[in-house]
Amino acid sequence: MERLQKVIAQAGVASRRKAEQMIQEGKVTVNGKKVTELGTKVGLNDDVRVEGVPLERERKVYFLFYKPRGVISAVTDDKGRKTVVDFFPHVEERIFPVGRLDYDTSGLLLLTNDGEFANLMTHPSNEMDKTYIVKTEGIVQRHLLKRISSGLKLEDGMTAPAKVKELGIDRKKNRSLLEVTIHEGRNRQVRRMFEAIGHPVQKLRRDRFAHLTLHGLNAGDYRELTAHEIKQLRTMAEAGSSR
Incomplete structure (x- = not known):
């Protein structure tokens, strides 16, 4: 009820x-x-x-989608570009993306027709962790990584502290591979953070959302969330809002 x-x-x-x-x-x-x-x-x-x-009432559906690069995080696009919803031709429910990933960013994106759930996942006060794999131009020095982990000033204000882990350095190609976890959802935030320290992002993929991962999926694949996963997400969001 x-x-x-x-x-x-x-x-x-x-x-x-x-x-x-x-x-x-x-x-x-x-x-x-x-x-x-x-x-x-x-x-x-x-x-x-x-x-x-x-009233036309649909059953609630929840999907985990591996968004490829070059796809719009929207239901429709006035320029005729491919959208995330185009990957769900057999889903009858009117689904929409929960938040967004940039056109050039790949990775984990949730889609649903449950507006309340979507708001719970994206509301800033709920502090849902999002983890990205970042490939940068140039090798990022440790003191610059500390700026990101402690918060840095962007044009729309200070970022919250982030978790940063160095995964590797390619000296021959002059780039760093990093894992970055944030709980904010500002527009192009990860890209803007690295631009602010002078190391633009070459490639970006969201690897995790809260406890969910891309395990077993290739770009363009999706699966339905289990009832347990949905319950876990709701619990985590509600716990975040009470902090």
Whole structure:
């Protein structure tokens, strides 16, 4: 059982606040009866109608996707470029990406049709860890890595402390391979952090989201999350928000 306004919002009819307003205005019926109480809860078998139109309610789906480079983290693209949703032609539910990865960034991306879950995963206060494998131009000195790990100033403010691990140095090709874990979700954040210390990113892949990994997947592959994984993610997000 879920709150009526939440069900309406998840169906994509209106925002939760607008749904609450519609309920109070008597525009919603449940099993043929007008409902104006905001605390009303409904189940999957209840007939919910908004202004006389039956609510289309999808089952909730959750996918872990290995996004390739050169793909847009969006449902559609006005330039005709390939989007992450194009990799799910047989999924009937109206899924969308949870957050985004840049066009040139590959790696782990979640997709769902559950708006509340998506907000829980992306809200800054929940501090969900995201781990990236970073290949940089030039060999990054230790004192510069410490700047990233302690937080550095970007044009939109100071970054939170990050975890940085050196995976390798290629002196012949003059580049570093690093593992970086952040919990913020600013636009192009990892790339901008390395640009700020003078070592632009050559290649970037998100390897982990919270406890989830890309294990067993190739670029373009996906799998459904298990009920246990979904529960773990919710628990981690709620724990993060209480810190």
